[in-house]
Amino acid sequence: MSTQHYEFVRARTCAEALALLNEAGRVSRPLAGGTDLMVQRHKGQVVWERLVDVSQIPELRVIREEGDAIIIGAGVTHSEAAQHPLIRQHLPALAEACHSVGSPQIRNRGTIGGNVANAAACADTLPALICLGATARFITPAGEQELPVGRLVTGVNRTALPAGALIRDFRIPKPPAGARQAFIKIGRRQAQSISRLSLAALGRLDAAGKVAEVRLTPGACTSRTQRFDQAEAILLGQAPSEELVRQAGQAAAAQMVAIAGRRWSTAYKEPALAAIVERALRRIFDLPGEK
Amino acid sequence: MRIQFTLNGRPTTVDAPADIPLLHLLRDYLELTGTKCGCEIGECGACSVLLDGEVVNSCLVPAPQVEGRDVVTIEGIRGPDGGPSDLQEAFIEAGAVQCGFCTPGMILAATALLAKHPQPSRPQIIEALSGNLCRCTGYQQIVDAIELTVRRRAGKEVQA
Numbered sequence: 001m002s003t004q005h006y007e008f009v010r011a012r013t014c015a016e017a018l019a020l021l022n023e024a025g026r027v028s029r030p031l032a033g034g035t036d037l038m039v040q041r042h043k044g045q046v047v048w049e050r051l052v053d054v055s056q057i058p059e060l061r062v063i064r065e066e067g068d069a070i071i072i073g074a075g076v077t078h079s080e081a082a083q084h085p086l087i088r089q090h091l092p093a094l095a096e097a098c099h100s101v102g103s104p105q106i107r108n109r110g111t112i113g114g115n116v117a118n119a120a121a122c123a124d125t126l127p128a129l130i131c132l133g134a135t136a137r138f139i140t141p142a143g144e145q146e147l148p149v150g151r152l153v154t155g156v157n158r159t160a161l162p163a164g165a166l167i168r169d170f171r172i173p174k175p176p177a178g179a180r181q182a183f184i185k186i187g188r189r190q191a192q193s194i195s196r197l198s199l200a201a202l203g204r205l206d207a208a209g210k211v212a213e214v215r216l217t218p219g220a221c222t223s224r225t226q227r228f229d230q231a232e233a234i235l236l237g238q239a240p241s242e243e244l245v246r247q248a249g250q251a252a253a254a255q256m257v258a259i260a261g262r263r264w265s266t267a268y269k270e271p272a273l274a275a276i277v278e279r280a281l282r283r284i285f286d287l288p289g290e291k
Numbered sequence: 292m293r294i295q296f297t298l299n300g301r302p303t304t305v306d307a308p309a310d311i312p313l314l315h316l317l318r319d320y321l322e323l324t325g326t327k328c329g330c331e332i333g334e335c336g337a338c339s340v341l342l343d344g345e346v347v348n349s350c351l352v353p354a355p356q357v358e359g360r361d362v363v364t365i366e367g368i369r370g371p372d373g374g375p376s377d378l379q380e381a382f383i384e385a386g387a388v389q390c391g392f393c394t395p396g397m398i399l400a401a402t403a404l405l406a407k408h409p410q411p412s413r414p415q416i417i418e419a420l421s422g423n424l425c426r427c428t429g430y431q432q433i434v435d436a437i438e439l440t441v442r443r444r445a446g447k448e449v450q451a
Contacts, residue, residue, distance in 0.1 A: 008292065008309035008355040031353060038312055038351040039332045046310075053356055079345070103422025104400065106333055108345040109352070 004046035010053040014060070014139055014168060020052045022141050022164040030054045030166055032075050033109035035102075036118045059168065060113070063087065068174050074113025074136075074167040078125075079104070081112060090174045093200045096183035097128035100198075113167040116149060121156045124198060127219030128183055130227065131200035134172045140165040155223045179204040179213065182280040186272060196265075197221060197272050201280040203235075211235045216252060216280075218273055222259045230255045231277060240285035248281060249274035296357045298323075299367030313352040314338045317364060325365035325395050329424075336423030339396035340364050346403040348422070365395035368402060378402060378440045385436035389427035396423045401437050410441060 007026075011017035021028045029048040031037055032055050040046065054060060060075030063084050070090055072081065081087050082099040101107050101115070101124045115125045116136060130150040137146040140162050149170070153159050161167070175181065185198040198219035206212040214235045216228045231252035238244050253270040260266075282289055292309045295302070298321070307320045314331070317323045317340070329337030331350045338349040341363040370376045375383070378401055388394050397420060404411055404419035411419065416437050417430075425433065442448040 004310075005308070006310045008353060010355070010358065031356070033351075034353050034356065035333055035351050038353065041310070041312075042331045042350075051353060053353075055356065102333070103336065104403070104419060105336060105339060105346055105348045105422040106351075108342075109347050 004041075004044070006046060006048055007050040008053065009050060011057060014057060014166065017052055017054050017057060017166055018139055018141065018164070020050075021166060026050050028052050030117075032060075032111040032114045033077060035106055035110040036114060036120075054166065055111075062169065066171070070172045070174060072112060072170045072172065074116075074169055075111050076113075078102075078107035078110050078112065078115075082107065091128075091132055091172060091181070093181035093183040093202065094125065094128040094132060094172070097124045097185075097198070097200060100124050100183070100185045112170065116153060116170075117159060117161060117167055119153045119155070119157050119159050121223065122196075122198075122220040123225075124185065124219065126153060126225040127198055127200040127217040129170065129172070130225050131181075131202055131215045131217035132172050132175065134170045136167050137169050137171060138165045138167045144168075146171075150224075150226055153225060175202060176204060176213070180284045182283045184276045184280055185219075186276065197269055197276065199273070199276045199280055201277070201284060203281065203284040205240070205285065209239050210237055211240060211285075214281075216248075216277060218252065218256065218277075221256055221269065221273060226259075228252050228255045235281070240281065240287060242287065245278045245281040245285070245287065246274075249278040252277040292355060294355055294358055296359060297361045299363055307354055309353075309355050311354050312350050313340070313354050313357055313362070314349040316354040316357075317349060317362075323364050323366050327392055327395055329392070334424070335393075336396045336400065337393055339399045339423065341399055341403055344403065344406065346400045346422075363399070363402075365398060368398055376402075377443060378405070378437070381436040381439040381443070382433070385432045385439055387429060387432040387436040389425075389429045393423055393425040393427075397425070397433055401440075405437070405440065405444075409444065411437075413438065 026049045028050045031051040031053045060073040062073040064071050078098040078101045082095050088095045115123045134149045135146050136149050136152045182201045186196050200217045202215040204213040214232050216231050231248045234248045234251050253274040295304045305320050317326050327337035329335035333348045333351045340349045343361050400423050416434050
C-alpha cells in the first residue's frame with residue numbers, strides 16, 4: 001500500500017547503530033523484528049527515510065545474570081525470553097507475558113526492546129517489566145543513560161527516550177526469595193489477541209504469614225502503565241484472606257477509574273480488573289478457588 | 292539493493308528495492324507464489340515461511356533482513372523422492388485442504404513445530420497453529436493431519 005520509499009542499512013555494533021541513527025540529513029529508525037514498523041509501512045505511515053537494522057548486534061541479544069540482576073538485551077525476541085531458563089526461573093511473570101504475545105510467528109520476531117519502545121497501550125511486556133522493577137539502559141550520542149521502564153514509557157506510544165537513542169538492554173533485579181509472581185491476560189481469544197486487560201503481580205509473605213511485599217501492575221488499563229499502590233496498601237502487613245483479596249480487587253478497580261476516568265470500556269473493565277487482581281492474589285498466596 | 296541468502300537450500304542473489312517485505316520479494320521478484328498474500332499485517336499467517344528454521348510472517352520481514360540467512364518456503368518442502376512430504380500427504384488424506392489458501396502457511400507452521408517437538412500433544416499443535424487462520428474453518432482436519440503425521444513418524448501407523 002505504501003508508496004513512501006526508504007533505505008535500509010544493517011548495523012553490526014551498538015556504536016555503528018548509534019552513528020547511523022544520528023547521521024544528519026536522514027530520518028532513521030531502529031529496526032529489530034519489524035512487527036510494528038512493517039504494519040506501519042503497510043498502512044502508509046512511513047515516517048522514516050532509513051531503517052537501521054539492529055537485529056544482528058550481538059550485544060542486544062544477551063540474556064545473562066549480573067550479580068543480583070538478570071540482564072535482557074533489547075533485541076531478545078518474545079520466543080527467546082519465554083523459553084529461557086533464567087527468565088523462567090527468576091522472572092516467570094515476564095516469561096508468561098512474552099508467551100502471551102501474538103502468535104508463534106510474532107513471538108519469533110518481535111523483541112522486548114521493540115515492545116517497550118513502541119509503547120502500545122496493550123504491550124504485554126510492559127506490566128511485567130514494571131512490576132519486576134526493570135530499568136531500561138539506552139545509548140545516546142551523549143553517552144549511556146538509564147530509566148526505570150515505568151518512567152521511560154510516559155503514555156500510549158510515548159516514551160522519554162531521547163531522539164537517536166537505542167535501548168541496549170533491561171536490568172531486572174532478581175525478586176527476593178519466597179516471592180511469587182503471576183501474569184494474567186484477558187483477550188477476545190486465547191491466541192493472537194490484543195490485550196483487553198492484563199495484570200502482572202508479585203507477592204511475598206513474612207514468617208508470620210502477613211504480606212511483606214506486593215506489587216500489582218495492570219496492563220492495557222491506564223495510559224501510563226504503573227503499579228496500583230492503593231490496592232497494594234490494602235494488602236501490606238495483613239494476612240491474606242477471601243475478604244482481603246476481594247477488597248484489593250475493588251481498590252484496584254477504583255484506582256483505575258481515578259486515573260483513567262470513565263470511558264466506554266469502564267463498565268467492563270471495572271469488574272474484570274477486580275476479578276483478575278483477586279485471581280492473581282489467590283494464586284500467589286495459595287488461597288482456595290484458584291486452580 | 293542486492294540481497295544474497297539461502298532460499299530452499301540454494302544460494303540466491305536478487306536485486307530488489309530496500310523497502311519491500313520478504314513476501315513481495317518471494318512472490319514478485321523470485322516468482323515463488325506458493326507463499327500467499329493475505330492480510331499483510333501479521334494476523335493471518337498465510338505468508339508464513341521459515342527463517343533460520345523459525346516460522347515467521349514474511350509480510351512483516353523487511354526483505355533486506357534475510358541477507359546471509361536461510362529461508363524455506365512451501366516450494367522447499369518436499370519428500371525424499373521429490374514428491375509431497377509425509378505431512379503434505381497427511382493433509383491430503385485427512386481432508387485438511389479445502390480452498391487451500393491457508394495450506395502453505397499451515398504446512399510451514401506444522402513443519403517448524405514437528406522439527407522442535409516430534410511428539411506434540413493436541414493442545415501443543417493447536418497453539419503452534421494459532422497464528423494461522425483457515426477461513427474455511429477446517430481446523431479439526433488440519434490438526435488431525437498433523438497428529439496422523441506424528442503417529443506415522445513414530446511408526447505407530449503405516450501409510451495407506
